[in-house]
Amino acid sequence: MRGSRRTAASAWATLSRAADRFALPLAGAGTLAVLAAVFYYPVWTVFVEALGPENPVWAILTSEFYMGAAHGVFAHPLRVPGDVAAWLAEVHIVAGWTGLLPDLFVVHPGVRKGLFGFTAYQAALSTLASVALGLPGAYVLARFEFPGRRTLQSLTILPFVLPSIMVVVGFVATFGQFGTLNGVLSTLGLERVQFLYTLEVVVLAHAFYNAPLVTRMVATAWENVDASAVETARSLGASPLRAFRDVVAPQLVPALAASALLTFVFTFMSFPIVLALGGLQLATVEVWLYARIQQLDYATAAGLATLETVVSLALTYAYLRYEGSQSADGTANPLARHRLFDASGPREWLVRSGIGVYGVVVAAVFVAPLASMVLASVGGLEEPTLRWWRFLVDRQASGGRTQPATAVRYSLQFGVAALAVALPMGVVVGAFSARGGRGRKVVDAVLMAPIAVSGIVVGFGLLRSLVFGVEVGDYRVSLVGPVVVVMAHAVAGYPFVVRNVAPMLSAVDSRLVESARALGASRGRALWDVELPLVWPGVLAGAAFAFAISIGEFDSTVILAGDGVYTMPVALKRFLVDRTAGPSTGPAAAMGTVLLAVTAASFVVIDRVGGRYRP
Amino acid sequence: MRRRDYLRSVGVGAAGIAVAGCLQVEDTGDDSTATTTTDDATTTEGATTGGTTSGDAETLRVATYDSFFGEEGTAGRWLKAAWEAEHDSTVEFSAPSNGVNQFIERKREGVGIDADLFVGLNTGELVRVDEALGDDQRLFDELAGEVAASDRIKDDLRIDPQNRALPYDTGYISLVYDGTTVEDPETFEALTTDEYEGALLAQNAQTSDPGRAFLLWTVHEYGPDEYLDYWQRLVDNDVRVLDDWQPAYDAFLNGERPMVVSYSTDQVYYNDEDQLPRHQVGFLNDQGYANPEAVARFADSDEPELAAEFVEFALGDDAQRNIAVNNVQFPATTTAELPEEYAQYAHEPPESVTFTYDELAGNVGEWTEAWARQVATN
Structure with a gap:
């Protein structure tokens, strides 16, 4: 008896040691297997078209329409110096006198940006706008205490999950000729302003989506700054500004750069929102890519997608090299927050009035579009009605094809399952990336590909490979259904976990990990016991993003799930085209409101529960 | 209701x-x-x-x-x-x-x-x-x-x-316009005049059904050699080409612009006394493009x-x-x-026009792409 018990105990110990040792490699292998099955292979089936005899990549590079003035570099490189010289010769600097002030301006002939040039240009502007709108938010959330702060922080990434069509509806209602903002302007006796169909409103809509990314990632990093380091700097005589510059800022910049990178990559591949708020005049590469796929011109589509991905991955790699060169110490001892509604002295009042102004901007850009969607679900202020909500109830009761409650249930199930897959994937890849040199950065960049490949291409690749299946002997094996949907969602979301976790992991003092290893801990055990607790805020932020990506995902869900499996955005889309209710966006707005409420509650739960179970 | x-x-x-x-x-x-x-x-x-x-x-x-x-x-x-x-x-x-x-x-x-x-x-x-x-x-x-x-x-x-x-x-593609703001343009040419500057919402012919039908209608009217010139004049008159029918129509409903490319059955949905004037159907050159x-x-x-x-x-x-x-x-x-x-509310155009299969074969792809490139000159 005793002998067998001892054997069992030692077998258990051996088993758990083995689990310890192999957990990390197994998780790594699992990650690669999932990526290969629902991302790399499907996407490859599309990209391979770009290698065809027509050489579409070269055709694009040498086309003035796609590349603008830059096409000359590829089409006739020898003429470039001459062209540039000719252009420079046309540049005039005009100096004048306006009567009061000297006036100096440069006149130059126009440079055609081309589709790629314009796409990069609007993405750069959108990134600037997102940082400008998001950074003050990070400051307020990280440095001030006020009632509801934690909830507000959980809700920051809410805009992330909204289907673009609802954002468009919200923006038209807010920024349109007869929208809320122009209403306010005209009440103030000011003239109405044409916001829609301009580059500005497209950039603003991009900021609506992406500023929350900046806010959340930077705020998380800010909370991880070690208060004692700042105190030390201060006690050594550094001014608050100096302490910020030398101690705090270096720890924020990686998070800021990461969020700016993600914003650029996203807005570079932006599609529906550009056309709906800007029009075809402001077309981006993705617009063309979609149209080419529709026209079955796969070679050009693949060429465009390849170039898009090259741009995104090159930027990602550049960022990763930079991230690797940064190092700072993580902490469980964050800076103390100031109380927002408690100020003394003119300087503090100034800061708080600045925050007040920021609050007004946030209300206009974020709250107003969301509120106008909720308002649209009850028919607006003038003719309030509950009929769109009754529509949802009817759909539920009739047992028809699309039932709101079923959509909520699938959304939550997919979201939670995708989270459960994306978190370990992200942490493993983050740990792999955090330590190591140039070679690892290349691999890391390639592992970030799910954010750098056009969603249209991913969807099309999934259809061709997984849905159509592969011939095995006499059978065709196709891989579809809810499990595959979860995998696809996890793959789309895991890069966010990586980018939130990796910078913090690389900031963990490597001596801690080394001593754990020296004491006999496996790499996996050290990660779990030593590093994860230190970077938990990053894991939580990543979890929120992964969940949000799953909730908002549309394309691969429709392609991989059967007709009876639908999530909230899919239901919303179906209600939008449901003409039995007329051409109104009311039913979709009601479904959008449900989506908003369910997601908001989920975010709060993720943060609360996650905050409690810090390992 | x-x-x-x-x-x-x-x-x-x-x-x-x-x-x-x-x-x-x-x-x-x-x-x-x-x-x-x-x-x-x-x-x-x-x-x-x-x-x-x-x-x-x-x-x-x-x-x-x-x-x-x-x-x-x-x-x-x-x-x-x-x-x-x-x-x-x-x-x-x-x-x-x-x-x-x-x-x-x-x-x-x-x-x-x-x-x-x-x-x-x-x-x-x-x-x-x-x-x-x-x-x-x-x-x-x-x-x-x-x-x-x-x-x-x-x-x-x-x-x-x-x-x-x-x-x-x-369906017949037509214009739907807000009669309280603009008059019926009646002709294609009128759309390029000052009176209708910044008034029209259309859709991307590459991806939207009514958008493509409207483009084909202009090709039908002006011919494959002239339609791009006509569109240049439309673009100069600040026509907006949105991605799909829904955002365009939603913007029209919000009063953003008084005219939208849509269907001639529009009044089936909007036939209240107070709605009818805002939902007038306009057949350009007395035609509608059958789709x-x-x-x-x-x-x-x-x-x-x-x-x-x-x-x-x-x-x-x-x-x-x-x-x-x-x-x-x-x-x-x-x-x-x-x-x-x-x-009573679903209007048929006096003259229905459309392209046949033979007329579109070999052409529709090129017409559409050439059009899109012209509109999207960045």
């Missing part, structure tokens, strides 16, 4: 008179869906009614677009109920995410088609099918010979010289005869009336009549 009640009463009223018993079949079918299949992800719409009919009933698999059959009150639901009441077979709808392209791709890759009929094909798409697959791979086969009712299809809607695609309804929707049978269908029978049924007068009303379109046959209340 009124417009919906109105629509519902017309739709259900017509269905009620014609096939009083059908709705019940659908109801029981739906009940069984609710009780037995809510957890079963793979069961589709049509399969559930198997319980109410005999176990080995034939199944007709119809691929179409979402809004054709999604909910009660759609043309697809009516067809299914009416058909199943009279026949010992089941109709099963599906909506592939990228429409007919999915089947072109399946054919190319040698993957099974798994459907008998495709519903919702337009002329441009049929051209695309043929250009993508060539002569040796046939996605659809000849159908008109097996469907007697195809003789009654209006002449100007016959889109397929090979008699595969048979139109079952048509027929057709049904075609897959050459790989397992049930070719059943499919032909179903098309015959869909072209019958009863079905034609119900499809048109529920789809907010016009019948494709000469004999079908619309309920008066509906016809």
Whole structure:
């Protein structure tokens, strides 16, 4: 008896040691297997078209329409110096006198940006706008205490999950000729302003989506700054500004750069929102890519997608090299927050009035579009009605094809399952990336590909490979259904976990990990016991993003799930085209409101529960 | 409120008179869906009614677009109920995410088609099918010979010289304008004048049905050599080309701009006294561009005869009336009549124009791309 018990105990110990040792490699292998099955292979089936005899990549590079003035570099490189010289010769600097002030301006002939040039240009502007709108938010959330702060922080990434069509509806209602903002302007006796169909409103809509990314990632990093380091700097005589510059800022910049990178990559591949708020005049590469796929011109589509991905991955790699060169110490001892509604002295009042102004901007850009969607679900202020909500109830009761409650249930199930897959994937890849040199950065960049490949291409690749299946002997094996949907969602979301976790992991003092290893801990055990607790805020932020990506995902869900499996955005889309209710966006707005409420509650739960179970 | 009640009463009223018993079949079918299949992800719409009919009933698999059959009150639901009441077979709808392209791709890759009929094909798409697959791979086969009712299809809607695609309804693309803000422009030329500067919302012809129809209408009017010049003048007059009908129409409803490219049936939804002035239908040069929707049978269908029978049924007068009303379109046959209340608000253009298959073949892709490049000069 005793002998067998001892054997069992030692077998258990051996088993758990083995689990310890192999957990990390197994998780790594699992990650690669999932990526290969629902991302790399499907996407490859599309990209391979770009290698065809027509050489579409070269055709694009040498086309003035796609590349603008830059096409000359590829089409006739020898003429470039001459062209540039000719252009420079046309540049005039005009100096004048306006009567009061000297006036100096440069006149130059126009440079055609081309589709790629314009796409990069609007993405750069959108990134600037997102940082400008998001950074003050990070400051307020990280440095001030006020009632509801934690909830507000959980809700920051809410805009992330909204289907673009609802954002468009919200923006038209807010920024349109007869929208809320122009209403306010005209009440103030000011003239109405044409916001829609301009580059500005497209950039603003991009900021609506992406500023929350900046806010959340930077705020998380800010909370991880070690208060004692700042105190030390201060006690050594550094001014608050100096302490910020030398101690705090270096720890924020990686998070800021990461969020700016993600914003650029996203807005570079932006599609529906550009056309709906800007029009075809402001077309981006993705617009063309979609149209080419529709026209079955796969070679050009693949060429465009390849170039898009090259741009995104090159930027990602550049960022990763930079991230690797940064190092700072993580902490469980964050800076103390100031109380927002408690100020003394003119300087503090100034800061708080600045925050007040920021609050007004946030209300206009974020709250107003969301509120106008909720308002649209009850028919607006003038003719309030509950009929769109009754529509949802009817759909539920009739047992028809699309039932709101079923959509909520699938959304939550997919979201939670995708989270459960994306978190370990992200942490493993983050740990792999955090330590190591140039070679690892290349691999890391390639592992970030799910954010750098056009969603249209991913969807099309999934259809061709997984849905159509592969011939095995006499059978065709196709891989579809809810499990595959979860995998696809996890793959789309895991890069966010990586980018939130990796910078913090690389900031963990490597001596801690080394001593754990020296004491006999496996790499996996050290990660779990030593590093994860230190970077938990990053894991939580990543979890929120992964969940949000799953909730908002549309394309691969429709392609991989059967007709009876639908999530909230899919239901919303179906209600939008449901003409039995007329051409109104009311039913979709009601479904959008449900989506908003369910997601908001989920975010709060993720943060609360996650905050409690810090390992 | 009124417009919906109105629509519902017309739709259900017509269905009620014609096939009083059908709705019940659908109801029981739906009940069984609710009780037995809510957890079963793979069961589709049509399969559930198997319980109410005999176990080995034939199944007709119809691929179409979402809004054709999604909910009660759609043309697809009516067809299914009416058909199943009279026949010992089941109709099963599906909506592939990228429409007919999915089947072109399946054919190319040698993957099974798994459907008998495709519903919702337009002329441009049929051209695309043929250009993508060539002569040796046939996605659809000849159908008109097996469907007697195809003789009654209006002449100007016959889109397929090979008699595969048979139109079952048509819409007319027109302008919808807010009569309290602008006058009826009446001509294409007027749209380029100062009076209509910054007034028009159109859609991307590369991806949107009404957008493509409007573009083709301008090609029809100005010819392949001149239409780009006309569009340059439209763009200079600040026309906006949005991605799809929905955002364009939503912006129109919000008063963002007073004119939108849409359908001539607009007033079916907006016929209140206070709404009518804001929803005027404008036929440019007294024309409307017909955009027929057709049904075609897959050459790989397992049930070719059943499919032909179903098309015959869909072209019958009863079905034609119900499809048109529920789809907010016009019948494709000469004999079908619309309920008066509906016809009063669904306007037909004095002259209907459209391009035939032969005119589009080899051209529509180039016309569209050249147009898009011209509009999107960055």
